[in-house]
Amino acid sequence: PENVGILAIETAFPSLFVDQTELEQFDGVSSGKYTLGLGQDKMGICSDREDINSLCLTVVQNLMEHYDIKYSDIGRLEVGTETIVDKSKSVKSVLMQLFEPHGVTDIDGIDTTNACYGGTAALFNAIAWVESSDWNRRYAIVVAADIAVYAAGPARPTGGAGAVAMLIGPNAPLVFDRHVRSTYMKHAYDFYKPDLTCEYPKVDGKLSIECYLNALDVCYQLYCKRAAKRDSKEPLINLDHFDYLLFHTPFCKLVQKSIGRLGFNDFLRTSPDLIPQLYPGLDNFKNVELNNSYFDKDLEKAFTTITKGTFEKKTKPSLLMANQIGNMYTASLYGGLVSLLINQNIEQIAGSKIGLFSYGSGLASTMYSITVTKDSNDNSQLNKLISNLKNVKTKLEQRLKVSPDKFISMLELRQQHLHKAPFKPVGIVEDLFPGTYYLVEIDEMYRRHYRRH
Numbered sequence: 001p002e003n004v005g006i007l008a009i010e011t012a013f014p015s016l017f018v019d020q021t022e023l024e025q026f027d028g029v030s031s032g033k034y035t036l037g038l039g040q041d042k043m044g045i046c047s048d049r050e051d052i053n054s055l056c057l058t059v060v061q062n063l064m065e066h067y068d069i070k071y072s073d074i075g076r077l078e079v080g081t082e083t084i085v086d087k088s089k090s091v092k093s094v095l096m097q098l099f100e101p102h103g104v105t106d107i108d109g110i111d112t113t114n115a116c117y118g119g120t121a122a123l124f125n126a127i128a129w130v131e132s133s134d135w136n137r138r139y140a141i142v143v144a145a146d147i148a149v150y151a152a153g154p155a156r157p158t159g160g161a162g163a164v165a166m167l168i169g170p171n172a173p174l175v176f177d178r179h180v181r182s183t184y185m186k187h188a189y190d191f192y193k194p195d196l197t198c199e200y201p202k203v204d205g206k207l208s209i210e211c212y213l214n215a216l217d218v219c220y221q222l223y224c225k226r227a228a229k230r231d232s233k234e235p236l237i238n239l240d241h242f243d244y245l246l247f248h249t250p251f252c253k254l255v256q257k258s259i260g261r262l263g264f265n266d267f268l269r270t271s272p273d274l275i276p277q278l279y280p281g282l283d284n285f286k287n288v289e290l291n292n293s294y295f296d297k298d299l300e301k302a303f304t305t306i307t308k309g310t311f312e313k314k315t316k317p318s319l320l321m322a323n324q325i326g327n328m329y330t331a332s333l334y335g336g337l338v339s340l341l342i343n344q345n346i347e348q349i350a351g352s353k354i355g356l357f358s359y360g361s362g363l364a365s366t367m368y369s370i371t372v373t374k375d376s377n378d379n380s381q382l383n384k385l386i387s388n389l390k391n392v393k394t395k396l397e398q399r400l401k402v403s404p405d406k407f408i409s410m411l412e413l414r415q416q417h418l419h420k421a422p423f424k425p426v427g428i429v430e431d432l433f434p435g436t437y438y439l440v441e442i443d444e445m446y447r448r449h450y451r452r453h
């Protein structure tokens with residue numbers, strides 16, 4: 001099959017949020033630390049009515065309804081998540097409740113976990129399936145979803161929650177480029193969840209940033225090499241190769257620094273005689289090594305400054321959901337894709353090349369790219385895909401603000417009730433967006449029961 005890619009996208013996020021300026025005051029940190037320092041304005045939060053299963057039920061059901069997809073047309077469904085509730089039992093198996101009433105049970109795929117990378121791994125499985133001898137002409141659905149909550153402290157404002165579901169198949173408007181994907185995987189304890197009685201990760205914040213930037217360097221270099229080999233017309237691949245660049249976004253400021261980092265990579269690959277002309281005044285960074293420069297403030301400032309225009313044009317449009325909801329872990333990068341599609345005109349999107357960098361602590365990372373179809377007329381699939389996402393901005397604005405006080409008591413409640421059975425949640429159902437699945441109860445056998453609002 002040709003032009004394998006994304007045919008449809010749906011997203012779900014909590015209807016409640018906490019304001020980061022209010023959280024700064026509440027936490028007693030200097031004003032601007034979360035908003036200007038991290039680049040975060042609001043953080044999506046779930047009451048005890050929502051868990052990973054309910055988020056995924058909502059996003060898949062909405063995808064099926066909004067695009068009028070036949071249940072029997074789905075041959076693979078898989079979930080990337082690091083939010084674990086039933087340990088041995090997958091979220092995918094929970095989602096089968098949506099298909100069973102239609103007599104559909106022949107669906108491949110299961111859950112994939114490695115921090116924020118699981119959604120990308122699930123996506124690659126789906127692509128491989130569509131391209132394989134087992135493919136039976138049906139579509140795949142990939143779900144990336146998480147609830148990100150941190151213990152009190154510096155990581156807490158980098159939480160979030162949300163889900164993205166993507167319909168994968170041939171002849172898509174967003175096509176995955178072949179022969180360019182580049183991966184970097186390595187053992188690291190930068191972020192992990194060893195305590196199964198607690199929702200919060202163990203996180204070494206500084207190390208996680210170093211690992212992220214290191215993975216970005218390596219993936220970018222390999223991507224550039226592969227893309228140059230593939231498109232021999234374009235021997236030197238640099239930032240100009242992409243119309244848009246999307247990143248896993250733990251917080252928006254890291255992404256702005258990442259563009260600067262790629263600019264530094266381009267600089268290091270520039271022939272010395274061109275440096276004075278292309279990079280005036282930056283000569284002194286010529287001998288800086290990638291591995292020794294993750295926290296070099298002068299270098300960071302110099303290269304975020306010269307790449308500011310690139311950031312504004314090629315990346316900033318992708319940061320809407322990250323800024324308004326926070327880190328959705330596996331869904332973060334795909335929330336970036338949704339944000340880009342709703343923030344640009346279809347004429348700008350059509351025919352563009354989108355670079356994507358996926359990172360999951362532990363660590364697993366990949367850079368790959370998408371080429372968007374040029375067909376942007378009213379009846380095109382691209383138009384349909386983008387039109388369906390138009391309500392995202394309205395929904396972001398319709399959310400209800402929760403005070404930091406209340407947010408903390410909701411977190412405490414979540415923590416107290418984690419793995420408690422039987423359990424009846426107390427969160428207000430009317431606060432949820434219409435069409436949201438919610439937890440009705442956990443019975444004495446720890447079985448979770450859901451209903452739709």
Ligand code: ACO
Nearest residue numbers: 030031032033036037038154155158205206208209212250
């Ligand atoms: N006004 C403006 N900016 C401010 C202010 C202020 N009042 N106060 C601080 N800042 C700036 C700082 O200068 C810093 O910016 P810089 O890095 O450009 O210098 C930024 O705000 C953050 O301040 P720090 O003191 O560096 O923050 P801290 O160390 O307390 O926490 C961290 C940041 C480590 C990222 C923490 O939030 C964390 O652990 N998050 C979770 C881990 C994470 O997301 N890692 C990323 C990859 S892994 C993943 O996706 C989970």
